Amino acid sequence: MSAPGLFDRRLIFVLGKGGVGKSVVAATLGTAWARAGKRVVIAEVADQHRLSDLFANREETRNTPTELAPNLFGFSVDVDKSTEDYLAAHIRVRPLVDLLVRSRTFHNFAAAAPGLPELVTLGKVWELAMAVDGGRPVWDKVIVDCPATGHGIALLQTAGNVSELAAQGPVRDQAHRIEEVVKHPAATGIAIVARPEELPVTEAIDAAAALRADGFPVAATIMNGMTPRRFWAEDASVLGRVPGGDPTITAAVRSALRADHHARIEQAHLDELAAGTGTTPMVLPDLGPVVIAQSELALLADALDGAPRSLRPVGHP
Amino acid sequence: MSLSGLEGRRVIVCCGSGGVGKTTISAGIALALANRGARVAVVTIDPARRLAAALGLAELGDDPRQVPIGPTGGSGELWALQLDAKATFDRLVCRHAPTPEAAERILANRIYAHLSGAVAGSQEYMAVERLNELTDDPRFEVVVLDTPPAQNALDFLDAPTRITHFIEGKSLRMLLSPGAAAGNLGWRMLHAGSSTVFSILERVTGAQLLRDLSEFLGAFDGMYTGFSERAERVRTLLHSPRAAFVVVSSADDEPVREAVMLVERLTADGYPLGPAVMNRIRPRADLPPPPRHALVEALAGAGATHADDLADRTLAQLADDEARARRDHDACTRLARLLGDREPVQVPDFADEPVEIAGLEHVADALAR
């Protein structure tokens, strides 16, 4: 499919400003890859539960894969549960682990310890990417639906921070192993999502620069919600010449001219995203005021695959 | 409403889901109040570059800057600043450290560097701490606080407690020296005074990290009370009728759901609500579409080579606009119903993003209507 930058990487982080469509894009990538026969898991972090909405999935699962569609699984990373797993793996005295886990004191501590929730989250994601069964990787693709930009970047940086902070010992070693994987361009690809608007695009460009400066593999950008273009330069000049008079005609012409103006702004934002990140953004169309569910995700996956997109006008089911 | 619901408040907090326009609406509210004669400071978080430029925040630094605005009713002034969480945290430390040396020691501590620089938690905590500083500042009558994008839009209300607890280190001390945990029988019985937990934790974290951590907690010793007093002061202010929470939403499903959840949680926790704002609402058409033949004729007259085709696309556009406007309208109605028929204030979706003062004036007008 037309996601060359992401094609051969197992671990994909989907990052971007709040509300730009990270969850929708993660689900779209997952849908496209699962259709192509890959075994895919989408990891949700930081207590979001968007996948269950998108796939009308009733099951609330924590830290276990749940099937959303053929070949496509969801995995909701639970920080408490992951912390417990982590402790269990390192402190082999089970009663002590139980005691820690049941203690509210410990929970308070763990929730505020800088970087700890992020580290166990990233550790869980890393485990998914490294899991093997009978010598073969369990997952072909692990897609991480990250929290909004600042928190998303913090999540990625946490392994490096902790390995620096701890200096030595098992925590450091583990953090270092994770850091190596999330920075390795053969293993990991970061996909930055934007919408064709000023702030999301600026944020995407800044995030790409910050991540690259830190040695993270920014592999792709995705412009989500581009309005399918309906008018062209020659249309605009004709529309501009329609004389006033009939107010209903004037209103219709104004609506078309506004759409054309809007499309140019969107195009300018797309060019800016491309130039500012040095990528060729993948484009996903705006589907209009619909509730996004599986059939919409299939449409978006078609667009990713470059299949002739149905020219369904915006807003018409 | 609209702004009448906000008159006389000392602090206005704008919250809502990611990307709905919290920063824009905060600036719009601040401008509208300044236009009515108040001296207002708005604390923005990550404003768009052009908005930052328009507010005079292009350079770094989190000092309030006065923004030149048009003539206002009386002595209105608009001031803007951009939250710098680390700088705010550093000031907080310097304010409460018993000696300059103690402050230095904390600022140089590696754990402190990570804590104060961490996005998660620190930004939320410092947004709230900034309220303390600004409400003490006699230059301002009103402070409008934009909130950081967080997974949970109310994280910033919990962050102060979470972080001051961590700094207090009670939980850690309890873990490390069970004897200190008075009343916690389970711990004492299991480890009566021993440092088993310490040595086991050390196995996991390495000695260095634990050493740094205890140094960090040691450095903060005695400062905890000052910190928690300040956190408590904001909590009291935010619960008082001098505060108002403005929940911002767009017409998308997710944000509306989040807005309703926010309102419920704020109400349950006893925070005073201001009006809800529905941002980026497109207006319904007030005219029916033109008859197709009339449109074709008009377009042909204007020189269209394929007037039929262009007319169809134009009519399709008109229908799409209307579908969106209807969806937006329905979302407003739904939100009003869910909020117990309190009409949300509507701000239109502007063709040009309101990232300059002129654009913000339109936002302010819509809010004041």
Ligand SMILES: Nc1ncnc2c1ncn2[C@@H]1O[C@H](COP(=O)(O)OP(=O)(O)OP(=O)(O)O)[C@@H](O)[C@H]1O
């Ligand atoms: N291509 C699209 N066409 C139409 N609507 C879309 C499209 N992409 C996303 N949306 C809608 O935009 C909203 C935000 O999408 P989504 O939840 O995926 O964003 P997000 O970046 O994950 O948000 P958050 O930062 O809150 O996690 C949703 O209501 C979704 O249905």
Ligand SMILES: Nc1ncnc2c1ncn2[C@@H]1O[C@H](COP(=O)(O)OP(=O)(O)OP(=O)(O)O)[C@@H](O)[C@H]1O
């Ligand atoms: N009424 C409006 N009309 C047109 N554009 C708007 C309007 N309100 C906000 N915008 C634009 O929408 C984008 C998001 O707005 P803003 O940055 O204020 O949202 P936010 O809620 O603060 O986002 P974040 O959660 O990332 O902090 C910006 O590009 C802004 O210029």
Ligand SMILES: [Mg+2]
């Ligand atoms: Mg999401």
Ligand SMILES: [Mg+2]
């Ligand atoms: Mg903002």
